Amino acid sequence: MELSEILSTALEALMLNKMRTALATLGIVIGIGAVIALVSLGQSSQMAVQSQIQSLGSNLLTVMPGAQSSGAVRGASGGGTSLTLDDAKAIMTSPQVTTVANVSPELSRRAQVVAGGNNTNTQILGSTAAYADVRKITVASGRFIAQQDVDSMGKVAVLGPQVVSDLFGDGANPIGQSVRINGMSFRIIGVTASKGGSGFMNQDDIIFVPLTTAQKLLFGVDYLGSISIAAKSEQVMSQARDEVGYFLLARHKLSNPMQADFTIMSQEDMLGAASQITGTFTMLLSGIAMISLLVGGIGIMNIMLVTVIERTREVGLRKSLGARKKDIVTQFLAEAIILTVVGGVLGMILGIMLSYVVSILMSLPFTLSLTSVLLAIGVSGGIGIIFGLYPAQKAAKLSPIEALRFE
Amino acid sequence: MIKVDNISKIYSNDSVETIALSNISFGIEKGEFVAIMGPSGSGKSTLMHILGALDTPTSGTYILDGKEVGKLSDDELAVIRNKKIGFVFQAYNLLPRTTALKNVMLPMMYAGMPREKRVNRAIELLEMVGLGNRINHTSNQLSGGQQQRVAIARSLAMNPAIILADEPTGNLATVQGEEIIAIFQELSDRGHTVVVITHEPPIAEHARRIIYLRDGEIVEDSTNHKHRRVKRGDE
Numbered sequence: 053m054e055l056s057e058i059l060s061t062a063l064e065a066l067m068l069n070k071m072r073t074a075l076a077t078l079g080i081v082i083g084i085g086a087v088i089a090l091v092s093l094g095q096s097s098q099m100a101v102q103s104q105i106q107s108l109g110s111n112l113l114t115v116m117p118g119a120q121s122s123g124a125v126r127g128a129s130g131g132g133t134s135l136t137l138d139d140a141k142a143i144m145t146s147p148q149v150t151t152v153a154n155v156s157p158e159l160s161r162r163a164q165v166v167a168g169g170n171n172t173n174t175q176i177l178g179s180t181a182a183y184a185d186v187r188k189i190t191v192a193s194g195r196f197i198a199q200q201d202v203d204s205m206g207k208v209a210v211l212g213p214q215v216v217s218d219l220f221g222d223g224a225n226p227i228g229q230s231v232r233i234n235g236m237s238f239r240i241i242g243v244t245a246s247k248g249g250s251g252f253m254n255q256d257d258i259i260f261v262p263l264t265t266a267q268k269l270l271f272g273v274d275y276l277g278s279i280s281i282a283a284k285s286e287q288v289m290s291q292a293r294d295e296v297g298y299f300l301l302a303r304h305k306l307s308n309p310m311q312a313d314f315t316i317m318s319q320e321d322m323l324g325a326a327s328q329i330t331g332t333f334t335m336l337l338s339g340i341a342m343i344s345l346l347v348g349g350i351g352i353m354n355i356m357l358v359t360v361i362e363r364t365r366e367v368g369l370r371k372s373l374g375a376r377k378k379d380i381v382t383q384f385l386a387e388a389i390i391l392t393v394v395g396g397v398l399g400m401i402l403g404i405m406l407s408y409v410v411s412i413l414m415s416l417p418f419t420l421s422l423t424s425v426l427l428a429i430g431v432s433g434g435i436g437i438i439f440g441l442y443p444a445q446k447a448a449k450l451s452p453i454e455a456l457r458f459e
Numbered sequence: 460m461i462k463v464d465n466i467s468k469i470y471s472n473d474s475v476e477t478i479a480l481s482n483i484s485f486g487i488e489k490g491e492f493v494a495i496m497g498p499s500g501s502g503k504s505t506l507m508h509i510l511g512a513l514d515t516p517t518s519g520t521y522i523l524d525g526k527e528v529g530k531l532s533d534d535e536l537a538v539i540r541n542k543k544i545g546f547v548f549q550a551y552n553l554l555p556r557t558t559a560l561k562n563v564m565l566p567m568m569y570a571g572m573p574r575e576k577r578v579n580r581a582i583e584l585l586e587m588v589g590l591g592n593r594i595n596h597t598s599n600q601l602s603g604g605q606q607q608r609v610a611i612a613r614s615l616a617m618n619p620a621i622i623l624a625d626e627p628t629g630n631l632a633t634v635q636g637e638e639i640i641a642i643f644q645e646l647s648d649r650g651h652t653v654v655v656i657t658h659e660p661p662i663a664e665h666a667r668r669i670i671y672l673r674d675g676e677i678v679e680d681s682t683n684h685k686h687r688r689v690k691r692g693d694e
């Protein structure tokens with residue numbers, strides 16, 4: 053038979069049972085759509101986190117209070133009290149530490165902020181002027197926290213662009229106005245340039261205040277949340293890490309590195325820890341995707357098997373009229389391929405649209421994984437073809453009469 | 460042309476054995492018009508399916524045009540079913556939800572006939588069985604008698620040398636039945652071999668030979684001297 057003949061026969065057979073065709077296609081669409089959307093969501097968030105950490109700069113070291121335990125998780129909680137402003141000053145000024153370019157002591161908490169009628173919950177970061185240099189922050193308008201603000205415990209604030217739009221509306225210039233943090237009034241002196249990021253890594257959803265103000269006036273503590281250190285270059289990173297580590301051990305009168313009451317992490321360590329977390333997340337999503345694929349596959353299988361009696365009889369009839377085994381197999385294969393291709397294309401469109409919408413809603417980068425697309429199409433298509441061919445294979449073993457009488 | 464030798468067919472389902480045919484032997488010459496009669500359950504359909512190369516006997520040999528059917532390959536059998544034999548099933552067996560035209564075109568499609576020729580021939584055949592105004596009705600939109608006539612048109616599609624019809628007039632009014640029998644008679648006159656299963660003695664009267672079956676055995680095989688001839692359009 054010619055190709056056009058094969059296709060039209062297959063299409064006619066598919067139209068004969070529209071419900072079966074629709075449900076099988078739906079199974080394929082759901083399987084493929086879910087896999088593409090979920091895997092892409094996982095990868096997007098992974099990429100987002102990685103690019104955030106990478107944007108920190110490759111010469112950045114972060115000292116956190118608390119002992120080294122499993123990766124960043126413990127340190128990141130910032131619960132320890134072992135680091136002080138004096139530690140930070142000493143690292144900067146000590147002649148023993150030669151590879152450090154700048155030191156930024158930091159204390160960060162979340163707090164409720166109010167301006168005018170609006171309020172939001174955001175991250176309050178107490179810092180010194182060094183923060184802008186170490187973390188590569190630029191100011192879009194006004195100025196950043198200066199040394200004199202820290203010295204005078206000034207009630208001034210620099211807002212991230214997200215906070216500006218949350219409190220004052222998009223594009224507003226809040227400089228000179230005031231904002232209340234934990235009930236205390238702060239004068240806005242600057243707005244930082246957008247650094248991007250999203251969700252729990254949004255670097256624009258932040259308010260900077262002088263470190264001393266944060267410690268004494270806002271949160272009533274005298275320790276630091278962390279110390280960010282810029283090494284002189286990427287090449288001296290490990291040397292800088294060692295210098296700072298031994299220097300702090302000595303300052304804290306600890307003889308054994310195992311007893312360290314702080315943790316030093318490089319960007320690479322954080323990437324590792326973060327990708328462990330986001331990797332687990334991606335695995336979880338992939339797991340759900342696999343289940344969707346399986347459910348879709350079982351759906352396809354079921355619908356193919358439910359009609360096996362009618363299809364077997366159809367095979368018997370066609371054979372009794374002179375169809376060769378080859379004609380039958382070709383027809384059923386063509387049917388399965390049409391189903392798979394139509395379902396596959398629809399599923400891909402659905403999956404891509406879903407990933408796109410989700411990436412916009414969660415302001416994540418939009419990614420597509422070719423592997424997941426191929427895997428999904430392979431699995432659904434394979435199931436579609438195997439179970440599509442099943443009645444043909446089954447009927448091929450029977451005489452036309454046995455197939456016609458099949459039940 | 461057709462020669463069966465010691466054919467038996469035994470169905471065995473879950474320990475129950477049904478002997479549908481036991482040790483049947485006979486021959487049919489080219490151009491013969493044979494009627495097969497017998498009570499319900501006597502094995503007529505079973506025998507017809509074997510003659511149509513649609514089913515295999517449990518034992519015995521079937522020789523068609525000098526070739527032993529049991530030894531033919533799948534593809535050779537397909538060609539026989541397609542070109543040599545036109546089969547009218549007792550249950551019509553039309554493709555469901557498919558138009559009369561497409562049903563009649565099916566054997567021609569498997570023969571690789573060009574589409575245009577197929578359509579023309581299918582229309583011609585449907586007109587011949589009186590369904591010229593029903594070509595685009597689907598099987599479920601046709602009455603039993605109409606479906607039966609579509610099945611007859613389909614069996615004639617490839618102008619087969621042998622026509623096997625299992626109670627082809629069972630659902631037709633007498634007039635329509637006579638029409639169909641006249642078509643078979645005409646084909647037989649032109650050298651086609653026609654075998655018809657029927658319950659109705661008047662129909663059997665048209666055949667030159669009648670084979671009686673009972674309990675899977677031939678009880679009588681007689682030449683019908685007083686066979687009646689009808690011309691198409693008579694009565």
Ligand SMILES: Nc1ncnc2c1ncn2[C@@H]1O[C@H](COP(=O)(O)OP(=O)(O)O)[C@@H](O)[C@H]1O
Nearest residue numbers: 470477478479498499500501502503504505506
């Ligand atoms: N697939 C089958 N399985 C078991 N028994 C069958 C089957 N087909 C037919 N039979 C039995 O074989 C016998 C002959 O059937 P059949 O050839 O259809 O009779 P007829 O056409 O003369 O009415 C019957 O007793 C019937 O029950």
Ligand SMILES: [Mg+2]
Nearest residue numbers: 503504505549
């Ligand atoms: Mg019967």
